[in-house]
Amino acid sequence: MSAKTYILMDPATGKKIELKARAGSVGPDVIDIRSLYGEQGLFTYDPGFGSTAACESKITYIDGDQGILMYRGYPVEQLAEKSSFMEVCYLLLHGDLPTAAQLEEFTHTVTTHTMINETILRLFNGFHYDAHPMAMVAGVVGSMSAFYHDTTDIMNPRHRDIFAHRIIAKLPTIAAAAYKHTVGQPFTYPRNDLDYGSNLLHMFFAVPAQPYEIDPVAAQALDLLFILHADHEQNCSTSTVRLAGSSQANPYSAIAAGIAALWGPAHGGANEAVLEMLEQIGTPDRIPQFIARAKDKNDSFRLMGFGHRVYKNYDPRAKIIRTMTHKVLNQLGKADPLLDVAMRLEEIALQDPYFVEKKLYPNVDFYSGIIYKALGIPTSMFTVMFAIGRAVGWCAHWREMITDPEGRIGRPRQLYTGPARRDYVDVGKR
Numbered sequence: 001m002s003a004k005t006y007i008l009m010d011p012a013t014g015k016k017i018e019l020k021a022r023a024g025s026v027g028p029d030v031i032d033i034r035s036l037y038g039e040q041g042l043f044t045y046d047p048g049f050g051s052t053a054a055c056e057s058k059i060t061y062i063d064g065d066q067g068i069l070m071y072r073g074y075p076v077e078q079l080a081e082k083s084s085f086m087e088v089c090y091l092l093l094h095g096d097l098p099t100a101a102q103l104e105e106f107t108h109t110v111t112t113h114t115m116i117n118e119t120i121l122r123l124f125n126g127f128h129y130d131a132h133p134m135a136m137v138a139g140v141v142g143s144m145s146a147f148y149h150d151t152t153d154i155m156n157p158r159h160r161d162i163f164a165h166r167i168i169a170k171l172p173t174i175a176a177a178a179y180k181h182t183v184g185q186p187f188t189y190p191r192n193d194l195d196y197g198s199n200l201l202h203m204f205f206a207v208p209a210q211p212y213e214i215d216p217v218a219a220q221a222l223d224l225l226f227i228l229h230a231d232h233e234q235n236c237s238t239s240t241v242r243l244a245g246s247s248q249a250n251p252y253s254a255i256a257a258g259i260a261a262l263w264g265p266a267h268g269g270a271n272e273a274v275l276e277m278l279e280q281i282g283t284p285d286r287i288p289q290f291i292a293r294a295k296d297k298n299d300s301f302r303l304m305g306f307g308h309r310v311y312k313n314y315d316p317r318a319k320i321i322r323t324m325t326h327k328v329l330n331q332l333g334k335a336d337p338l339l340d341v342a343m344r345l346e347e348i349a350l351q352d353p354y355f356v357e358k359k360l361y362p363n364v365d366f367y368s369g370i371i372y373k374a375l376g377i378p379t380s381m382f383t384v385m386f387a388i389g390r391a392v393g394w395c396a397h398w399r400e401m402i403t404d405p406e407g408r409i410g411r412p413r414q415l416y417t418g419p420a421r422r423d424y425v426d427v428g429k430r
Contacts, residue, residue, distance in 0.1 A: 006031055010040075026061055043413045049234075055242065055404070059092060059396050060231045064310040069317065071231060072096070080320045085196055085226040085389075086110065092231055092396040093164055113169040114190035114199065116177070117147050124181040133178040133384045134263045140174050141167075142256035152250045154402050163251045164395040171391050172196070175384045176203035182380070197222035200388070205376065217331040218375050222385075224324050225368055228317040229386055231393030232310075237262040241394045242401045243410040251398055258394045259387050268386040271369035274305040275338065275379045283337065284344040295354055305366030306349060307359070317364040322346075325367045328374050342370045 008017040017040055021029040030053040036042050046052045061070045069076040072091050079088055083097075086107045090098040098106060120140060127136050145152055148166065151159045173190055180187050180203075188203045197219035206212035232238070240261040245254035262268035281290050293301040308315050329339060346362050349355045372382050401407055 004029065024056075027063065037413070043415070045415050049239075054234060054239065054410075055401065056406070057234070057397070057400060058095065059400060060233045060393070062233050062310055064308070065312050067311055067314050067316045069232070076228065076316055077320060080224055080227055083227065085223045085230070088227050088230050089168055089392045092392050093399065109165050110169045110196070111192050111199075113165060114173050114192070116170050116173050120144070120147060120174075121177060121187060124177050124187075127181060129182070129184065131182075133175070133182060133381050134259065134387075136178040136181065137171075137174055137384055137387065138256050138259040138263070140178075141171070141259060142253055144170075145250040145252040148252070149250075152252070154248060154251060160251075160399050160402065164392070164399065167252075167255055167391050167395055171388050172200045173203060175381070175388055176200065178384065179204055179378075179381055182378075195219065195223075197226070201375075215332070217328060221324050221328050221371050221375070224321065225371065225385070226389035228321060228364055229368075229389030231390070231396065236264070236267045237390065238394060238397050241398055245398045245401055246407065246410040248402075248409075251395075254398055255391065255394055258390075262387055262390065263383055268383045268390070270304060270365040271372070271386065272379050272382045274342075274366050274369040275373060275382070277304040278338045278341050278345075281341050281345070284341055287341065287345055287348060291348060291352065303345075303349070303360070305363055305369065306355065306361065308363045311363070312359060314359070314361045315363040318362055318367055321364055321367040321371070322362070325370050328371050332374055336373065339370060339374060342366075 004021040006019045006021060008019065009015075010017065017036075019031050019033060019036070021031050023029045033044055036044065044052070059072065061073075062068065071079060071088065072095055074091070074097075079091075083091075087098060087103055089110075090103060090106045120143065123140055123143060124136060127139075144166070148163075151162045153159045177187050185207060188206045190199050191202055194202055194214070198214045198216075200222060201214050201218055202212060234242075237258040241254045241258035244257040245251065265273050281287060290301065290303070293299045294303045329343075346366070349360070349362060355361070368386070369379075369382055372385060373379070377385065
């Protein structure tokens with residue numbers, strides 16, 4: 001099928017401007033505007049880039065209206081049901097599901113590279129005891145280029161593989177070290193005999209004084225959460241990784257930039273905001289008054305964890321994780337007032353005509369926060385957990401961006417509305 005051409009008319013001169021469209025494998029076409037400034041002296045204006053395709057990608061596809069999320073063409077529902085996080089990591093990085101031998105080799109590589117340099121470990125002693133874990137993780141990941149500078153040739157395919165493997169393998173270890181520093185416990189080293197989720201639980205909660213028994217349901221829940229968080233197309237943090245990486249900076253600094261972007265409460269910090277909201281509500285009997293406030297246009301209160309900027313239908317990830325949430329709560333039998341508030345709020349919101357009409361369904365942030373809370377992970381660590389899952393998506397996008405023959409350093413333009421030219425006046429004459 002030939003590409004469409006769109007015609008714009010300059011009302012001042014009557015001159016026609018032809019813009020060609022490009023079609024993807026699925027989803028809306030895009031209008032190629034690369035020549036617009038050079039030929040017409042015009043920029044486009046799109047705050048937040050909500051209608052702008054900044055790159056071409058083969059990794060993840062989202063249809064927000066239909067509630068569709070696919071990694072490399074595979075529906076996330078199928079991957080959540082049948083796959084594992086390690087397999088999804090391989091898929092995102094390499095484009096296809098691995099054979100049994102490929103998966104075994106990949107898993108072995110990640111598992112045997114989970115330890116971090118002891119000097120990196122000592123960096124945590126330089127942070128204040130109450131530093132936010134995201135600040136520590138962003139700083140330590142950024143420092144990794146100082147330890148692995150011999151394998152940061154971004155044009156070397158083998159170096160790109162090593163970088164991705166190191167991020168996936170070592171980020172849980174870094175996260176656990178940040179947690180242990182926060183609570184004042186000795187660092188727990190990783191164990192190569194454990195799977196990815198079990199190893200993370202071990203590093204978080206094991207202490208030298210007594211044995212720690214890993215709950216398989218908890219490990220299964222983490223694996224599912226990491227699958228659902230693994231990638232989400234050109235979101236804020238992924239776009240940040242691409243933009244930072246487009247300067248050909250070392251890849252660890254690009255990932256650190258992504259972690260910093262993820263920290264924001266409008267992005268990865270949303271699951272942390274959910275628990276803060278539940279604490280504000282306090283008890284189930286107070287839910288109706290907060291529901292009423294959420295409906296009041298004159299009230300600034302918002303129900304965190306409901307609705308999504310992209311999904312205008314039910315978040316497909318939320319459908320999957322809802323079942324796991326109830327499984328975790330039933331398995332662990334946690335008696336926690338905030339979990340009672342969360343479950344009652346979910347029940348009310350799913351039945352309230354106002355929320356149903358506006359499609360303000362509980363999203364993945366709502367349920368992930370509840371699971372983390374039930375597993376004993378503190379609120380300050382929620383966004384760190386998100387980063388662990390999303391890191392493979394960042395690595396996949398960075399690799400794709402670096403090898404894109406049409407790739408250029410990112411350089412957005414602007415609509416300038418400041419003062420026009422004016423001349424300097426000596427300080428004594430002002």
